């Protein structure tokens with residue numbers, strides 16, 4: 262499919278480790294012929310500005326300035342709950358979220374990405390997949406056919422979401438975890454790193470191990 266990546270002025274909310282990984286995505290998109298004008302980071306916490314300087318970027322200010330900037334935003338923060346809180350505030354004030362897809366990721370046919378989605382290098386999205394608002398696919402994660410990932414879902418590096426899977430609002434799939442075909446993970450649940458989800462997971466649960474069981 263044609264890349265859904267946004268062009269024009271963009272800011273990244275969150276100047277921590279994942280925020281700077283998102284800058285990698287922006288830079289890779291531009292090297293591949295994209296046209297993103299990266300203005301800088303916003304962050305409400307302590308920021309190592311030296312790290313930003315080394316990336317020829319800067320801190321623009323706290324998140325309250327997002328709505329005053331003539332730019333779309335993406336949230337480079339791994340926590341779905343923090344993304345939900347920030348995006349709810351920004352969107353209520355009329356800010357517009359961008360979509361970023363690394364050129365070394367693939368998006369299959371008949372798949373749909375919602376505003377705020379970030380797809381990192383090596384991630385694979387096959388066919389008939391829905392990614393909700395501010396959902397993130399981190400490096401080398403995969404999502405199989407006919408799966409639905411709701412809003413504020415995070416799929417961490419190397420995790421595998423099989424076909425026909427449903428991940429509800431705010432789910433996190435830890436690094437290297439596997440969700441078997443057709444399973445559902447309930448809202449706000451956390452699948453621990455390396456877990457194998459063989460049965461549906463209830464909302465607000467944390468599961469670990471193979472087969473995955475509640476902590």
Ligand SMILES: CC(C)(COP(=O)(O)OP(=O)(O)OC[C@H]1O[C@@H](n2cnc3c(N)ncnc32)[C@H](O)[C@@H]1OP(=O)(O)O)[C@@H](O)C(=O)NCCC(=O)NCCS
Nearest residue numbers: 417418434435436451452453454455456467468469470476
């Ligand atoms: C599952 C998880 C959320 C639990 O975190 P937590 O609530 O702080 O749990 P703790 O570290 O206190 O561990 C509690 C117990 O669960 C075990 N445990 C924790 N994570 C585990 C995992 N992924 N698989 C198996 N066991 C795990 C611990 O060994 C500990 O066992 P013990 O009580 O017998 O000593 C976390 O360990 C995890 O896997 N997070 C995913 C992180 C990730 O993928 N980050 C990627 C960022 S890019």
